[in-house]
Every structure is written in structure tokens, then in C-alpha cells.
Amino acid sequence: MREAGASVFELDPATIFQLAAEVQEQPSDLGARVQLGLDSREDAPALPERALMPGAALGVAFGDQLDRAERPVLAPRLLHARSVKRDRRGAIGAAADRPAESYGACHDAGTDAFDLDIRRHVYFSVVANGRPPSVTETAAAFARDEEDIADSYLRLHDAHALVLFPDSTRIWMAHPFCFAPTPHRVTAGGRVWAGTCAWDALGIPSALHGDGFVESECACCGERLELEVVSGELTQGRNLHVHFLVPARRWWEDIGFT
């Protein structure tokens, strides 16, 4: 087990998986399980139903393993939906006053410490649970009002640090992880994930610092494609082509399409 007093955020993802598997099973109070097309491999680590890591600096919740859901299905409507919530532009640094049309609209922003804590909680919850926390769950973890957390989610969305579903405070993407069905199914870190796009699919093993297996499809004919990353190298699928339709400076105009 980790040393007393150590922050969970000082741990690498593999250690978090190990710790999550060790904590004692507790009753779930995180609400209904999500069914977003993510599933678990047979050899995925057996995570507890719900547990709070004792002493976790920011109350990261472990558990709620997604179990045996269906394989992701194509959902171009979701993938191409406009995600920017135009009427709730946030106030991270000077970003809120800049147009959303350029790539750099929010990337030079000075994201504040609270929002970075929230974002960190989201990402480590994703790694631990296979899904992002709701506003309600994050509010409970931080002992803050839900409105404070919702505002933070919206600021992080505006800063391109998270992507929310349209007109919602539910998390759609915590790049490279996606929480809606996509054609890109990624097995890495003992779970099966959805990658938003080809880039994100290969980004998931990278973010988890491990190997990964990607099941995708040819955008033209729909034929199943397989790629594998081992020790950082692409060992399967090396002959495939990857096409970027949208120039870099326009990536965030409609991130769902990009």
C-alpha cells in the first residue's frame, strides 16, 4: 500500500490501478452506472464497487467498474455534434474574451488552481473508475456546492481542458478519453476505452504509459482495423493511413467533428 500521507496524485496510473484493486469494497452511492459502450476485458483488474481512497488529497473516488457493456457502436451524430456551450463562456484568464475560432483561444489561459484541482480529480476518477465523475460526485468529493463545480466544469470546457456534452455539465471527453460511443475501441490499462478519434485512440496507451490494442475501422469501407502499441512502438497497423481533414488552427471550432 502507499505510504501514509502521500498524495494519490503523486502516483502513476499503474499504481493507482493496483491501489484501486486493493481497497475494500463498499456500497455504491455514486448513482446509476453509465452505459457508454465501454466494457472490461475478462482479465481486467477486479475493482471494488465503490470505495473512497482513505486520505486521498482531493477525495478521488475509486471503483464503479464498468462491466460487460456492449462494444461501442457508431454514433456519427454524437461525434459531429457541436460541443461549445456558447452562452456560458468561462473566465479563465483572458480566454473568455477571445474568440473561440482560433486554436489558441484558451490555451494561453491561466487556469486557476481550483479548476486544475477539479480537472485532476476528473482525470484520476476516469482512470480509477473508467468514467468521469458527475457534478454531484465531484461536489461531494470537494465538499462544495454543485453550482461551484458546474461552473468549474464549464470553465474547463471553455479552456479546452474538458469537453462537455452540448448544453450540459456532463463530461463528454477528457482527452484522449471519450465517454460516448465511437468507432475506436482501445484496450489499455486493464480496461476498454473509447477514443474520440484516431489520434486519441493511440493517445490512450500514451496517457496511461502502457501498451494498448486499438480496434477501429476504415472510414471508407468500415472494415475492422487493428493496431497495437507495445513499449511505445506501433507494432501492428503500421501500414494504415491517417487523414486529418481540419487544419490545426481550426481544430477547436468543432472538436466533435475534428
Next chain:
Amino acid sequence: MVFLRSEGHLARWLDANGWEPGVTISAPQLNDLARAWWWTRLDPGWRPRTVEESQAVLDGVGLTGEFWTLR
């Protein structure tokens, strides 16, 4: 960003959708990009990259030129 089996499939896909071509790279190059771009995403001290830092990542894997210019 999508995977395609071949240049022929790419051409048919663009034609079928009426899209102008963007830029095609190889899967290994995408993996290099993914590795460089996402490696730090779960770091405890992660902060948003500046545009210049992001541009440097693209440059570092050989993605240069107008198409890859972030602003």
C-alpha cells in the same frame, strides 16, 4: 482524424463525402504524435500547454507547415 486502409480508400472516402483533402500521415507517425502529445496528460502537475508549446510538439514529430500551424 480517421484511419484508412489505403490511399484508394482515402480517395473514395473524400469523394463520397464531398470533402477537400486535408493531410495524410502514416500510422507510425500518428503514434509518435500521440505519444508526444498525450504522455503528460495524467501528470499531477499538468497545466494547459501554451500554443507555442503545442506547436513545438507538432514540430518535434515532423508535422510542420501551414496545415499544422496552430495560429
